[in-house]
Amino acid sequence: MEDKVRYVARLARIKLTDEEVTLFSRQLDGILGYVDKLNQKLDVQNRTLPMSHPHEASNSFRADEVKPSLPPEKALSNAPQKKGDFFKVPRIIEE
Secondary structure: OHHHHHHHHHHHOOOHHHHHHHHHHHHHHHHHHHHHHHHHHOOOOOOOOOOOOOOOOOOOOOOOOOOOOOOOOHHHHOOOOEEEOEEEOOOOOOO
């Protein structure tokens, strides 16, 4: 395993001490052992189906209803500047 750690370190252009190589080799061995355990065949006959959320979720939004919109005069009543039926804002795009 140490040769693999040294190889990866060389590819990544990382200088490792002998102690780091030993430490990383043990850690890598543990990780690969865990992956092997995950790859073992498991009996999943009575498994729980995957869920997208741990709680039963339902749409919490109200239904869309068509309602009359705000008249332009009321919408623009507090506007600092207006031009006709529109808000007037400073130009931000240069020509």
